[in-house]
Structure formats: structure tokens, C-alpha cells
Amino acid sequence: xxxxxxxxxxxxxxxxxxxxxxxxxxxxxxxxxxxxxxxxxxxxxxxxxxxxxxxxxxxxxxxxxxxxxxxxxxxxxxxxxxxxxxxxxxxxxxxxxxxxxxxxxxxxxxxxxxxxxxxxxxxxxxxxxxxxxxxxxxxxxxxxxxxxxxxxxxxxxxxxxxxxxxxxxxxxxxxxxxxxxxxxxxxxxxxxxxxxxxxxxxxxxxxxxxxxxxxxxxxxxxxxxxxxxxxxxxxxxxxxxxxxxxxxxxxxxxxxxxxxxxxxxxxxxxxxxxxxxxxxxxxxxxxxxxxxxxxxxxxxxxxxxxxxxxxxxxxxxxxxxxxxxxxxxxxxxxxxxxxxxxxxxxxxxxxxxxxxxxxxxxxxxxxxxxxxxxxxxxxxxxxxxxxxxxxxxxxxxxxxxxxxxxxxxxxxxxxxxx
Numbered sequence: 001x002x003x004x005x006x007x008x009x010x011x012x013x014x015x016x017x018x019x020x021x022x023x024x025x026x027x028x029x030x031x032x033x034x035x036x037x038x039x040x041x042x043x044x045x046x047x048x049x050x051x052x053x054x055x056x057x058x059x060x061x062x063x064x065x066x067x068x069x070x071x072x073x074x075x076x077x078x079x080x081x082x083x084x085x086x087x088x089x090x091x092x093x094x095x096x097x098x099x100x101x102x103x104x105x106x107x108x109x110x111x112x113x114x115x116x117x118x119x120x121x122x123x124x125x126x127x128x129x130x131x132x133x134x135x136x137x138x139x140x141x142x143x144x145x146x147x148x149x150x151x152x153x154x155x156x157x158x159x160x161x162x163x164x165x166x167x168x169x170x171x172x173x174x175x176x177x178x179x180x181x182x183x184x185x186x187x188x189x190x191x192x193x194x195x196x197x198x199x200x201x202x203x204x205x206x207x208x209x210x211x212x213x214x215x216x217x218x219x220x221x222x223x224x225x226x227x228x229x230x231x232x233x234x235x236x237x238x239x240x241x242x243x244x245x246x247x248x249x250x251x252x253x254x255x256x257x258x259x260x261x262x263x264x265x266x267x268x269x270x271x272x273x274x275x276x277x278x279x280x281x282x283x284x285x286x287x288x289x290x291x292x293x294x295x296x297x298x299x300x301x302x303x304x305x306x307x308x309x310x311x312x313x314x315x316x317x318x319x320x321x322x323x324x325x326x327x328x329x330x331x332x333x334x335x336x337x338x339x340x341x342x343x344x345x346x347x348x349x350x351x352x353x354x355x356x357x358x359x360x361x362x363x364x365x366x367x368x369x370x371x372x373x374x375x376x377x378x379x380x381x382x383x384x385x386x387x388x389x390x391x392x393x394x395x396x397x398x399x400x401x402x403x404x405x406x407x408x409x410x411x412x413x414x415x416x417x418x
Contacts, residue, residue, distance in 0.1 A: 045109035126254030133247035154220030
């Protein structure tokens with residue numbers, strides 16, 4: 001960090017007109033309310049000025065990896081264009097940020113610092129990461145999402161998309177994976193540079209960006225449409241893993257506290273692994289609930305025809321069971337025959353004869369059938385009883401009316417007799 005740079009704090013409004021550098025030092029105390037919070041720095045002026053980020057590693061020879069060396073060299077050679085307004089978003093609990101303002105004319109510029117408690121971009125990345133991880137399996141089988149993923153990959157990582165398209169022309173797998181690693185490194189660096197200068201690029205070169213997005217998007221869609229969606233289970237599984245890995249990246253960059261991101265990723269992995277035992281437990285619970293659930297009796301009212309048919313069928317079934325029992329060796333046949341009045345008729349019933357004779361059937365029809373004496377007697381008795389009840393009811397009603405008149409009409413000479 002520059003020794004002669006001015007330190008920025010929240011709610012600062014600084015107005016100067018000479019060249020100067022500024023630094024914002026992060027607060028290392030972790031607070032959960034700042035989980036999606038960012039520091040917004042805005043520099044405005046009426047004249048053009050140069051905004052130049054200052055790296056803490058000024059000596060590129062001290063870089064530990066090749067990626068850091070390339071990033072440091074490009075940052076030294078990178079000279080951003082001039083502008084009249086720039087905007088810088090600093091992630092909470094990240095690295096300290098320093099930058100230099102170089103005005104071309106003696107004209108005041110204003111540096112404003114404020115905190116945004118809820119950054120919509122961070123929240124969107126976090127929610128998108130959670131959604132993408134939990135629905136990666138179903139999304140990997142969707143043709144529309146496949147085309148959308150191809151367009152996004154072609155726009156953000158053009159080298160990776162081109163290498164995947166030309167994979168069939170690369171004979172050796174080792175050469176392909178080496179080129180793929182290099183393409184990913186270069187694509188990630190370009191994404192980093194694009195993210196840092198997105199506002200300046202959009203304000204100064206909007207037409208070029210729109211043309212790039214349109215041309216590369218249409219080309220990527222055409223190539224994906226030509227190859228068609230994924231069909232083999234291996235390719236779908238690899239695509240699912242790639243989506244889940246992308247979800248972890250989105251979750252990590254969607255919060256300001258890395259420890260929270262690690263915890264959310266761990267919980268997501270555990271929840272994905274616990275889905276099978278939880279599903280089995282829910283299935284067993286449903287089975288147990290079904291067993292212990294009290295069964296409610298459902299009553300059904302039979303019609304007269306159903307009642308008659310059921311009576312006949314049940315009578316026939318019961319008679320067949322009785323015949324089978326009487327034919328069994330366990331049946332005490334001699335004891336039963338000794339107590340019966342008509343053993344020959346019982347033997348005929350066991351051998352298959354009807355349990356009611358023709359004479360008994362005829363007598364029953366004469367006694368209880370249509371036009372029988374019993375039915376006529378019941379009908380006449382019911383009619384005679386109804387006719388007897390009507391005069392009795394009328395006499396009773398007359399007596400009640402007379403009583404009511406006696407009670408309602410007063411005797412005229414009652415007072416004189418008393």
C-alpha cells in the first residue's frame with residue numbers, strides 16, 4: 001500500500017484537483033450483517049482524468065505462480081482510458097484497495113465513499129449458486145438449459161468453447177487437456193479484467209460489446225444446435241458435476257465472508273448426500289403411519305334386489321359348507337343320525353338334494369306368496385284397523401273441542417249462585 005496515499009473511510013466526500021492516490025483498508029472484524037455488504041467508491045469530475053489501480057506487488061519477480069506473474073505484467077502494461085466518471089465496488093473483508101487519480105486539467109474531482117448494506121449482485125450470485133447446485137441434475141437433462149449454457153460459455157470463455165468444438169480434431173487426450181488448462185487460465189484472467197473494468201467498457205465501448213455478445217452468442221447457439229443436446233449418461237453426469245462446481249464458485253463469490261461460503265458449501269454437500277437416507281426414512285414413516293392408522297368403517301346401503309341376490313348366494317354358500325362338513329371324516333354321523341327325525345332326508349341333502357322339498361315350497365307359496373291367505377289377511381286387518389282408528393280419533397277430537405268450549409264459555413249465573 002502506498003505510504004503517501006490518503007486513507008478512505010465510510011461516508012467520506014473528498015474534493016481535490018491535483019494528482020493523488022487513495023486507499024481503503026478493510027476492517028478485519030467479521031460481522032454477519034455485512035454478509036452481502038460492499039463499499040462503493042465513486043469518482044466524478046467535469047473534465048477527464050485517469051483512474052489507475054495500484055497493486056501491492058509492484059515487483060513482478062516476487063510472484064509465486066505463473067498466473068500472478070502474467071496478471072502483474074498485464075496490469076503494469078494496462079493503461080486504462082480516460083473518463084469523467086468511474087465507479088468502484090469493494091467487497092467487504094477482501095483485500096485492501098488502492099488507486100491513483102490523475103487529472104489532465106486543473107479541475108476539481110470528487111471522491112465519495114458509502115456502504116451498501118445489501119448488494120443485489122452478491123445476493124443474486126448466492127441464490128443462483130444454491131439453485132444451480134440443487135437442480136443441477138434436472139437442468140443437465142434440459143435441452144434449453146444446454147443451449148443457454150453453450151451461449152454463456154461462448155461469450156465468457158471463447159477459447160474454451162472453441163477448444164471443445166475442435167476436440168475431435170485433436171488426436172491425443174494429453175494435448176487436449178493441456179490446451180484446455182491454458183484456455184481456462186486465459187479465460188479466467190479475461191473475466192477478471194472484464195469484471196474490474198465493466199463500467200468503463202460499457203460506457204466507452206457499448207457498441208463493440210453489444211456486437212461481440214450478439215455475434216458470439218448466435219455462433220455458439222448454432223454450434224450447440226448442430227451438435228444437439230447431451231444424450232449419453234456419462235456426458236450428462238460430467239455436465240452435472242460442472243454445474244455443481246460452478247454453483248460452488250457462485251456461492252463463494254456471492255458472500256463477503258469466506259467462512260460462511262465454506263459452511264454453506266459443506267451443508268449443501270451433506271444435504272445432497274443425506275437425500276437418500278432421508279427419503280428412505282420418509283418412506284418407512286409413511287408405511288408405519290398407514291399401518292397404525294385406524295380404518296374407518298364404510299357402510300353401504302343395499303337395494304332390495306341386491307339384498308335378495310346376496311341372501312340367495314350366501315344361503316347357497318352356507319349349504320355347500322354344511323354338506324362339505326357332513327362329508328368330512330371328523331363329522332359324528334352316527335350321533336347326528338340317531339337324533340334326527342328323518343335320516344333319509346338328511347342323507348339326501350348331504351348327497352346334493354335340495355334342503356326344501358317341493359311340497360314345502362308349494363305350501364310356502366300358498367301361505368305367503370302373492371294372492372295368499374296370509375297376505376290378504378294382513379291387508380284387510382291393516383285397512384280395518386285404520387278405519388277404526390279414524391272414528392276413534394274423531395270422537396276424541398270432539399270431546400277435546402267440547403272441553404275447550406266448556407272451559408272457554410263462562411257460566412252466566414255463577415256469580416249469583418255464589
